[in-house]
Amino acid sequence: MYTELVMEHFRNPRNMGVIEDADGVGEVGNPTCGDMMRITIKVEDEVLQDIKFQTLGCGAAVATSSMVTEMAKGKRVDDAVEITNKEVAEALGGLPPNKMHCSNLAADGLRAAIEDYRARKGARAAAGD
Amino acid sequence: MDNVIYMDHAATTPTDPEVVAAMEPWLTAEFGNPSTLYNLGLTAARAMEQARADIASYVGAEPDEIYFTSGGTESDNWAVKGAADAHEKKGRHLITSTIEHHAVLEPMEWLEKKGWEVTRVAVDSAGIVDPEDVRRAIRPETVLISIMHANNEVGTIEPIAEIGAIAREAGIIFHTDAVQTVGKLPVNVDDLNVDVMSLSGHKFYGPKGVGALYLRKRVRLTPLMHGGGQERRRRAGTHNVPGIIGLAKAFDLAHQRMDIEAAREQSLRDRLWAGLEERIPDIWFNGHPTQRLPNTLNFRVEGIEGEAMILCLDMNLIGVSSGSACTTGSLEPSHVLLAMGIPAELAHGSLRLTLGRHNTDEDIDYFLDVFPGVVKRLREMSPVYNK
Numbered sequence: 001m002y003t004e005l006v007m008e009h010f011r012n013p014r015n016m017g018v019i020e021d022a023d024g025v026g027e028v029g030n031p032t033c034g035d036m037m038r039i040t041i042k043v044e045d046e047v048l049q050d051i052k053f054q055t056l057g058c059g060a061a062v063a064t065s066s067m068v069t070e071m072a073k074g075k076r077v078d079d080a081v082e083i084t085n086k087e088v089a090e091a092l093g094g095l096p097p098n099k100m101h102c103s104n105l106a107a108d109g110l111r112a113a114i115e116d117y118r119a120r121k122g123a124r125a126a127a128g129d
Numbered sequence: 130m131d132n133v134i135y136m137d138h139a140a141t142t143p144t145d146p147e148v149v150a151a152m153e154p155w156l157t158a159e160f161g162n163p164s165t166l167y168n169l170g171l172t173a174a175r176a177m178e179q180a181r182a183d184i185a186s187y188v189g190a191e192p193d194e195i196y197f198t199s200g201g202t203e204s205d206n207w208a209v210k211g212a213a214d215a216h217e218k219k220g221r222h223l224i225t226s227t228i229e230h231h232a233v234l235e236p237m238e239w240l241e242k243k244g245w246e247v248t249r250v251a252v253d254s255a256g257i258v259d260p261e262d263v264r265r266a267i268r269p270e271t272v273l274i275s276i277m278h279a280n281n282e283v284g285t286i287e288p289i290a291e292i293g294a295i296a297r298e299a300g301i302i303f304h305t306d307a308v309q310t311v312g313k314l315p316v317n318v319d320d321l322n323v324d325v326m327s328l329s330g331h332k333f334y335g336p337k338g339v340g341a342l343y344l345r346k347r348v349r350l351t352p353l354m355h356g357g358g359q360e361r362r363r364r365a366g367t368h369n370v371p372g373i374i375g376l377a378k379a380f381d382l383a384h385q386r387m388d389i390e391a392a393r394e395q396s397l398r399d400r401l402w403a404g405l406e407e408r409i410p411d412i413w414f415n416g417h418p419t420q421r422l423p424n425t426l427n428f429r430v431e432g433i434e435g436e437a438m439i440l441c442l443d444m445n446l447i448g449v450s451s452g453s454a455c456t457t458g459s460l461e462p463s464h465v466l467l468a469m470g471i472p473a474e475l476a477h478g479s480l481r482l483t484l485g486r487h488n489t490d491e492d493i494d495y496f497l498d499v500f501p502g503v504v505k506r507l508r509e510m511s512p513v514y515n516k
Contacts, residue, residue, distance in 0.1 A: 010437075011444065030474075031474035033473075037512065038512035054511060054512035056514075057434050057437065058434055058437055058455035060455075061437075102455060
């Protein structure tokens with residue numbers, strides 16, 4: 001059902017875990033749907049220095065989480081926010097059609113983390129930091 | 130099969146080598162169509178009628194009450210659609226339960242779209258249908274009651290004899306989907322008070338693609354398959370002779386060892402659950418503790434998802450099933466678990482193990498060895514499990 005690359009990311013996920021003092025946190029999905037992701041990022045000079053994921057979900061959910069962190073790490077925030085779910089699925093060599101919805105969370109989660117980072121930055125600027 | 134520890138017997142079973150051997154001549158030298166008039170066909174017909182008689186006696190029926198089909202799904206479709214069509218003048222109301230197999234629920238839904246009314250009787254938290262709820266649902270226009278003998282996901286065994294008695298008193302045709310009980314437990318159509326019953330070969334070490342419908346004398350169903358007049362004009366189609374011979378052989382083998390095998394599998398199953406409870410926190414059993422198929426264990430694991438567990442177990446050469454949405458192929462998890470009141474997020478984290486003839490103590494030991502590590506790893510990855 002899954003490509004070898006998907007299985008590889010499932011067996012050995014990259015960047016699994018939590019950044020304790022993250023600059024941005026993105027949470028998407030919900031356990032009622034059986035699919036949930038939390039992405040934490042560390043940003044310096046607008047570059048994603050570190051990124052970690054935690055996922056509740058199927059093989060596709062885990063693999064796409066792992067892949068999106070691999071794709072985003074080291075990128076400028078402005079570039080990372082452009083990563084799409086389609087690109088993540090393609091990077092994994094494709095997903096079965098009935099699994100595409102499981103993959104939606106990955107790029108959404110990254111975007112949510114970046115939005116959180118920007119919101120916090122904006123709040124600090126407004127507070128005159 | 131050798132290297133895999135297979136624990137998904139409710140999905141399908143390997144065909145017993147003795148069954149394969151019994152089938153082989155009917156695929157090769159004795160390839161005749163039983164409806165033909167020359168020796169080759171007559172030989173096949175004789176063997177088929179012997180198979181029919183054997184199967185009938187195993188379920189307590191007359192030979193001419195056994196009709197061969199392509200399997201459980203066809204039998205279920207025939208029972209539901211056939212009863213509805215034949216008795217439409219009496220009324221357009223059907224009764225079933227919320228935990229039936231899709232092969233019963235889908236035909237019922239299809240009839241609903243055509244203007245039929247369907248009452249789906251709820252189950253309790255263990256998956257049991259209350260016969261009184263069935264009684265209360267009965268109306269003058271009811272033409273069929275269909276309740277499964279045992280549920281395929283959680284193994285709960287329903288009070289079929291009681292429900293059948295209620296149906297009989299009300300003069301309503303009673304069908305049971307016995308796909309998961311035939312070959313595992315004694316099934317007698319008179320003891321169960323059933324008028325119509327579905328069974329499937331590949332669930333008890335027979336071949337795929339063959340099953341049967343028991344249809345009590347004088348109970349009318351419109352045929353599903355019209356055509357060349359086979360099965361006394363009730364189920365057209367050239368007979369799957371090899372499959373039918375295989376089905377009878379599977380019945381034979383199952384009955385030789387039924388009690389011993391049920392006790393053996395139950396003992397393995399119970400040891401497995403005891404071991405899991407000991408080793409893994411925050412897991413709960415789904416189903417009825419005693420009124421349950423001896424080989425079935427369905428449980429939920431807090432904080433992780435079913436397909437991920439299946440993949441990890443598969444990597445360790447263990448085959449099981451789950452009630453998560455990703456495995457049902459829809460966005461909803463198992464309708465059976467939801468009907469039992471299990472919250473969706475826990476239904477997604479459920480696992481079903483169904484043991485079989487080839488499972489051994491070593492298999493149980495191996496599972497107990499491997500699974501705690503799988504759970505630990507997935508819980509570390511989980512954003513919702515923090516204990």
